[in-house]
Amino acid sequence: MHHPQRRQSQASKSLSINFWEDKNYAQKLQRREFLATEYFPEKNSIPLSECRTTDKIRWKCSTCGHVWEAILNYRLCRHTGCPVCAGKIATSTRNLAVLFPELVKELCPSNGLDPKELLPFSTKKVWWRCPTCRYRWKTAVSHRTWHKQTCPLCASLAM
Secondary structure, rough: OOOOOHHHHHHHHHHOOOOOOOHHHHHHHHHHHHHHHHEOOOHHHOHHHOOOOOOOEEOOOOOOEEEEEEEEHHHHHOOOOOOOOOOOOOOOOHHHHHHHHHOOOEOOHHHHEEEEEOOOOOEEEEEEOOOOOOOOOEEEEHHOOOOOOOOOHHHHHHH
8 A cells, every 4th residue: 555644754854864955954054054163074984964963973162172972963953062161071170179179188089080070060979088077978079069068977066
């Protein structure tokens, strides 16, 4: 039995897959031009004009020079950009060790984490050891940096 709706559906899918030829994306011409400036041809095996929206592509930030991978559609529709510029990756100037060196001394070695790789306001939960009472507890890095949380045992004894 002939299914014209199914064929039409498959045809429209194949049209929308190639972002560069799809007329539905004509209003996003500026976005295309910006993405072209951050496309990193040396690290990609296909030219940008042949990329599909589902392809994972390497990009090079036009601001800081960071190289990362992202799916074309995420960059196009979700307007994602450089994770370093967005503050999602620790850098040599923005990390726990640089901004909160006093807290690094309280990080438990059992975490197996380098404080230079931790964002200072991360929600990642890690183990801490109080320098006063030696109590160990687990809480988010942001609770120590942003909320100024201290040792819960010392805090309860102080009341």
